[in-house]
Amino acid sequence: MEKVKITPYQLFALILLFELGSALLVAIGIEAKQDAWIVILLGMIGGLLLFFVFYRLYCFYPDCLPTEYIQKIMGKGLGKSVAFLYMMYNVYVAARVLRDFGAMLLTFAYIETPLFIANTLMILVIVYSVSKGIEVLARTGELFLVFIYFLAGSGVLLVLFSGVVDLHNLQPVLENGWKPIVKATVKETIYFPFGELIVFSMIMPYLRDSKKIRNVGIIGVIVSGISLMLVMVFNLSILGVNLTARSQFPLLSTIQTIHVADFLERLDVYFMIALIVGGFFKISIFLYAAVIGTANICNIKPASRLTYPLGLVVLFISMTMASNFPEHLKEGIRVVPLLLHLPFQIIFPLLLLGLAFWKNRKKTN
Amino acid sequence: MKRYMAVFLLLIMSLTFLSGCWSKKELNDLALVSAVGLDLDKQGRFVGTFQFINPGNVTGGFQGGGGGQGNAVSVYSSKGDNMDEVSRRMSTKVSRNLYYAHANLVVISDELAKKKGVLPILDAFDRDATFRNTATIVIAHHVKAADLVKTLTAIDKIPANKMIKLLRFSERVWGGTMNVMIMDVIRDLTDDGKQPVISGFNLKGSGETGKTTQSIMQTTPESAPQIGGLALFKGGKLTGWLYGSQARGVVWTLNKIKKTDINLSKKGKKEAIAFEVIRQNTKISAFKIDGETHLKVKVDTEGNIGETKVPVNLKDPMVIKQLEDGFEKVIEKEITSAITAAQKKKTDIFGFGDAVHRSQPKTWKRISDKWDDTYFAKAKVEVEADAFVRRTALRNNSFLSDVE
Numbered sequence: 001m002e003k004v005k006i007t008p009y010q011l012f013a014l015i016l017l018f019e020l021g022s023a024l025l026v027a028i029g030i031e032a033k034q035d036a037w038i039v040i041l042l043g044m045i046g047g048l049l050l051f052f053v054f055y056r057l058y059c060f061y062p063d064c065l066p067t068e069y070i071q072k073i074m075g076k077g078l079g080k081s082v083a084f085l086y087m088m089y090n091v092y093v094a095a096r097v098l099r100d101f102g103a104m105l106l107t108f109a110y111i112e113t114p115l116f117i118a119n120t121l122m123i124l125v126i127v128y129s130v131s132k133g134i135e136v137l138a139r140t141g142e143l144f145l146v147f148i149y150f151l152a153g154s155g156v157l158l159v160l161f162s163g164v165v166d167l168h169n170l171q172p173v174l175e176n177g178w179k180p181i182v183k184a185t186v187k188e189t190i191y192f193p194f195g196e197l198i199v200f201s202m203i204m205p206y207l208r209d210s211k212k213i214r215n216v217g218i219i220g221v222i223v224s225g226i227s228l229m230l231v232m233v234f235n236l237s238i239l240g241v242n243l244t245a246r247s248q249f250p251l252l253s254t255i256q257t258i259h260v261a262d263f264l265e266r267l268d269v270y271f272m273i274a275l276i277v278g279g280f281f282k283i284s285i286f287l288y289a290a291v292i293g294t295a296n297i298c299n300i301k302p303a304s305r306l307t308y309p310l311g312l313v314v315l316f317i318s319m320t321m322a323s324n325f326p327e328h329l330k331e332g333i334r335v336v337p338l339l340l341h342l343p344f345q346i347i348f349p350l351l352l353l354g355l356a357f358w359k360n361r362k363k364t365n
Numbered sequence: 366m367k368r369y370m371a372v373f374l375l376l377i378m379s380l381t382f383l384s385g386c387w388s389k390k391e392l393n394d395l396a397l398v399s400a401v402g403l404d405l406d407k408q409g410r411f412v413g414t415f416q417f418i419n420p421g422n423v424t425g426g427f428q429g430g431g432g433g434q435g436n437a438v439s440v441y442s443s444k445g446d447n448m449d450e451v452s453r454r455m456s457t458k459v460s461r462n463l464y465y466a467h468a469n470l471v472v473i474s475d476e477l478a479k480k481k482g483v484l485p486i487l488d489a490f491d492r493d494a495t496f497r498n499t500a501t502i503v504i505a506h507h508v509k510a511a512d513l514v515k516t517l518t519a520i521d522k523i524p525a526n527k528m529i530k531l532l533r534f535s536e537r538v539w540g541g542t543m544n545v546m547i548m549d550v551i552r553d554l555t556d557d558g559k560q561p562v563i564s565g566f567n568l569k570g571s572g573e574t575g576k577t578t579q580s581i582m583q584t585t586p587e588s589a590p591q592i593g594g595l596a597l598f599k600g601g602k603l604t605g606w607l608y609g610s611q612a613r614g615v616v617w618t619l620n621k622i623k624k625t626d627i628n629l630s631k632k633g634k635k636e637a638i639a640f641e642v643i644r645q646n647t648k649i650s651a652f653k654i655d656g657e658t659h660l661k662v663k664v665d666t667e668g669n670i671g672e673t674k675v676p677v678n679l680k681d682p683m684v685i686k687q688l689e690d691g692f693e694k695v696i697e698k699e700i701t702s703a704i705t706a707a708q709k710k711k712t713d714i715f716g717f718g719d720a721v722h723r724s725q726p727k728t729w730k731r732i733s734d735k736w737d738d739t740y741f742a743k744a745k746v747e748v749e750a751d752a753f754v755r756r757t758a759l760r761n762n763s764f765l766s767d768v769e
Contacts, residue, residue, distance in 0.1 A: 108494050112388035171723040242555040243548070256499060257548070266466075266497070 005208040008216045010138035013145040014285065015200065015220030016227075020148070021282030022100050023193035023228055024274055025252075027235070030245045031184040034170050037232040042185040044225025047194025051217050053349045054201045060356045062210055066201045067296045073355045080297060082348065087293045089344045090199060091310060094286035095317035096332065098123060101279035102318065103325045107248060109272065119318050126280060127311035130288045131304045134206055137284055144277050152227070155270050158258045159234060169237045188333065191341035193228070194221065198345050202289035248325075287314060396461035399438065400470040400525035402510035403486060405477045406444060411486075413451035414442040414511040416525055417459065418467070423522055436578060437522035440515045448489030465496040470525040471547065472503055472566065474510040475596070475603060482602035483550065483561075490547050498548040501529050504596040504603065506565040512572025516588050519581040528590055532564060535592055540625035540642075541613040542592050554601055557733045558718025562615060565594040565606065599712035599737065607706055614703025617696065618662055618715045620647040627752075629691045632675045639671040640692045640754065651720040658728065658740070660717050662700055664750040670757040676766035679757045689752050696750040704746050713741040 006014075029039030061069035066086070071079030102119040110118060129137055159165065174181075200217075207213055235250040238257055244250045252271045259265045291310055295303035322328035402414035422437045441458045445451035452463055471490065473483065483502075490496050505513045514524070521527035532544040542564045553561040568590055574580050575588030595612040597605045607615060616622050622645050628636035645666035651658055670679060670688075678684050707714050718736045722729040732740050 110387070111494060117387070168719070168723065172726040175726045239548075240552045240556065243552055253498075253548075256497060259499070 004133055004135045004206060006135060006138040006203075006206050008207065008209055008212040010142050011200075011203070011207055011213070012216045012220050013141040014138055014203070014281065015197070015217065016145060016224050017141050017148065017278060017281040018196075018200075018285050019193050019221070019224030020227060020274075021193065021278035022097055024231055024278055025104060025249050025271075026100075027244050027247065027250045028192065028228070028232070029184045029189045030241075031188070032181045033175070033241045033245075034172075034236055035174060035181050036184075036236065036244075037170075037229045038174075038181050039184045039189050040225060040229045040232055042181065043189025043194050044221060044229075046185060046190035047197060047221050047225065048218065050190070050195055050345065050349070051197055051221055053353055054198055055204075055214055055217060057349065057353055057356060058201055058204045058213065060360060063205065065205060065293065065296050067293045069356075070352065073352055073359060083293065083297055086344065086348075087290050087297065089340060090286050090290035090293065091314055092317060092340070093196065093199075094283050094290065095314045095321060096328075096336070097279060097282045097286065098314060098318040099321055099328055100332075101275065101283070103328065104249060104275055107325070108252060108268075116319060119315055122279065122283070123311050123315045123318075126284050126287060127307050129280075130284055130291060130311070131307040133304065134203060134288060137281075137288065141281060144281070148274065148277055151270055151273060155255065155258075155267075156230075156234070158260055158264060158267070159238070159254065161260045162258050164257045164259075165234065165237050167237050169240050170233065187337060191337045191345055192332075194225070195341055195345035197221070198349065199286055199289045202293060203285070283314070287311060390462055390464070394461050395464040396459050398463055398465050398468040399523050400472060400514050400528075401468055402472040402474075402505070402514035403477055404474045404510050405480060409481075410444050410446055411448070411451055411477075412442055412444050412511065413448070413455070414440060414514045415455060415459075415463070416440050416514045416523075418523060436517060438517070438524060440511075440576070442511060448486060452489075465493065468496060468525075469500050469529055470503070471500055472505050472510040472513050474505045475507070475565075477510070478504055478596065478598075478603035482600070483598070484554070484601035487547060487551055487554075491551055498551070499546045501532060501544055502547050502550055502563055503528065503532070503545075504563050504565045506567045506593055506596070506606065508566075508568040509572065512568055512575065513566055513590050515572060516568060516575030516590055517578065517581050517586075518589065519586050524590070528566060531590070531592055536616075536621065537623045538625070539613075540616050540622040541609065542595065543616055543619070543621050553598075556716075556719065558713065558720075558722045558729070558736065559716035560712045560714045560737065561598040561601075562619075562714040563596045563598065564592060565596050566590050567593045597707060597710055597712050597714055599710065604712055605706075605710045607703065610699045611703045611706050614699040614701075615707070615714060617645075617647055617664060617700050618649065618703060620645075622647070622666075626671055627692050627695050629688065629695055631677065631691075634675050637674040638677065638688060638691075639673075640668055640688070640752065641671040642666050642668040643755075644668075649715060649717060649720050651717060651724050653725065653728075658721060658725070658744070660720070660744050660746045662704075662715075662746060662748045664696055664700070664748075664752075666696070666750065667753040667755050670754060673763045673765065676763060678762060678766070680761050685754050689754055692752040692754075693750040696752065697748045700748045700750070701746070704748070708742050708744070711738050711742045713737050717741060717744070717746070 029036040029043065032039045057069070061072065067083040070083045073079065074082060098119055101122060102115050105118050106113060106115055129140065204213055231251060235244045235254050238254050239247065239250060243253065247253045252268065255267055255271050258267050287310060291306045292303045294310065295306050300306060322331060397418040398415050399418050400416040404412040404414070406412050416438050418438055419436065422435050441455060443451055443454040443458060445454050455463055473486065491498050516524055518524045518527040521530060532542060535542050536544050545563050550561045550563065553559045568575065568588060570588030572588065580587040594606045594608045595615055596603050597607065613625065622642065625642045627640040627642060629638045629640065631637040645664060647662065647664045650661050704715065713736065718733065718741065
């Protein structure tokens with residue numbers, strides 16, 4: 001483990017930026033139509049429960065990284081391979097987010113630029129900051145959090161002053177009952193974005209004040225959940241269900257409706273900034289987790305030596321994972337939650353927690 | 366040595382990555398599209414007429430000082446089977462890249478709207494990243510879309526801006542028209558409980574004179590675009606027009622009236638007393654009585670007395686009350702006639718279907734397919750208006766009371 005420490009507020013900033021990251025930009029839970037915002041709230045509750053699982057695991061082994069305590073819980077051989085799988089998972093998800101990011105940039109602004117260039121530029125910045133370590137990342141997060149919420153606050157005001165919000169679009173609430181809502185929650189929002197918090201179990205040991213992790217985590221999840229819900233409410237009430245569902249990036253369309261006093265309009269740059277800042281932190285955190293985890297498993301010191309090779313891997317996976325954007329999205333909605341998120345975010349942690357309980361009870365006896 | 370190599374490499378890399386010239390488009394290689402007009406030719410292909418801004422001729426205000434010689438806009442047309450083709454064919458006539466981010470107006474001819482409808486057109490505008498779907502859409506009435514786009518205008522040099530400002534301003538003070546965005550139209554098209562309605566434009570004078578500067582050199586331009594009517598759509602196709610007070614009835618029902626004026630006949634004189642509406646709020650709702658769905662429009666409005674042509678005692682609150690009742694009847698009549706007209710065309714442009722959807726989701730599932738043709742067309746709509754006269758401006762009784 002690196003000998004660095006981050007403050008509770010920095011962890012909070014990282015959690016928030018991470019959660020908002022790419023979830024802010026796409027229509028999550030839109031399967032439940034005008035009740036998508038309820039889906040996000042339910043997902044947030046699920047995310048809180050998952051966070052407690054990760055937190056309990058951390059409480060058993062507050063001084064070591066998950067890659068170590070997995071080995072302690074499951075035994076050396078099995079533990080090592082599970083930990084290694086986890087690192088592959090982190091790299092893969094980082095690549096997914098990078099692809100999301102690149103595709104969005106190309107769809108909306110840089111139509112003629114090759115995807116490879118956009119992704120390369122992004123990963124270069126990310127690799128550089130990750131190689132500087134978690135402290136640097138956390139301080140950057142501290143700075144950008146204020147910035148993002150300033151943008152969000154002014155954005156909300158501008159949208160309200162434009163007079164385009166029509167809350168009728170949210171009605172009827174619960175048109176088809178709870179079933180589609182629960183279904184969308186279980187299939188989507190609980191994993192993306194909330195279950196992805198699992199990656200923070202790699203960062204928790206770095207917190208200076210370990211007692212505060214629980215509260216910081218809870219507040220972080222709740223604030224991000226509510227922020228996402230508000231964005232969804234705005235999207236739905238301004239664009240309507242249909243347009244929200246058809247938009248690749250509903251938030252962009254929402255921002256484009258801003259029209260105040262005949263000159264405050266076309267503020268697409270708001271979307272652009274949210275996109276780049278969010279994407280940066282999400283990919284960085286996944287990549288960082290992968291770097292320190294892999295270094296820990298393979299005993300490589302210093303860990304930052306791995307940043308460039310792993311960054312390269314992320315870049316190439318992001319290029320080859322899908323041949324077009326719809327394919328990429330479809331995989332993200334149908335395949336990844338079931339095959340990757342479900343085991344890595346829910347089944348493995350629960351299993352580990354059960355084993356940890358069992359082992360530690362034996363010790364005290 | 367190694368160090369110098371590294372620095373050199375870094376410089377080369379910055380040259381490629383930081384210069385930001387990947388797909389650069391210089392301003393003098395762009396043709397700024399301000400309006401797009403769409404017609405049909407005899408073979409049924411689309412004819413796109415594009416209004417391009419001549420930046421050099423726009424500056425300097427309407428006195429013409431400082432501005433260059435020539436027109437503020439130039440107009441070219443091209444044909445194609447879809448919007449992308451129309452746009453790309455334009456390159457055979459225009460020497461620059463078409464840039465749509467400033468295109469604020471789409472004009473569709475009524476012929477096209479009737480025959481093909483708006484469905485085959487709108488996807489291109491909705492999908493394209495540079496084109497804003499907050500652009501205004503209007504229907505050219507009794508005139509080719511091309512002629513409207515070609516017509517030069519006097520005070521606002523760019524005709525597209527003039528037409529949009531007309532719509533916005535008229536919506537604000539008169540209310541017989543609406544500024545409808547492409548986004549709104551698409552939302553209504555996909556919504557099974559509401560049909561689109563789009564403002565119409567016609568041309569005073571002929572298209573031939575409109576495209577010459579001589580037209581706007583006169584105090585009364587020979588040709589000028591003007592607002593006229595609301596186009597009703599059903600299933601994406603134009604089915605009919607509403608004008609005058611019926612059109613305003615539609616705008617009332619849609620809760621889009623900002624200010625307007627309501628006239629009341631009194632003592633045998635037509636439209637003798639004018640009521641200036643200052644604000645209003647209209648709600649539509651659907652509820653059930655004895656298992657049947659009832660629709661209701663409720664208007665709350667307040668304003669001042671704007672004019673009286675006959676002597677009335679405006680000092681007397683009872684008289685004011687009577688006037689209020691009179692205004693309410695006028696508003697109710699206007700709205701009812703608009704709704705009846707739409708019912709005849711079997712198209713629910715008011716969003717009553719949405720009201721049913723909101724209040725009775727289960728019933729809606731059963732009837733949504735047949736809503737326009739069966740249920741809406743036969744529905745009984747209750748219209749209720751509450752008008753409040755708050756003030757009578759600078760005078761109480763009119764001087765007419767002492768003249769007669």
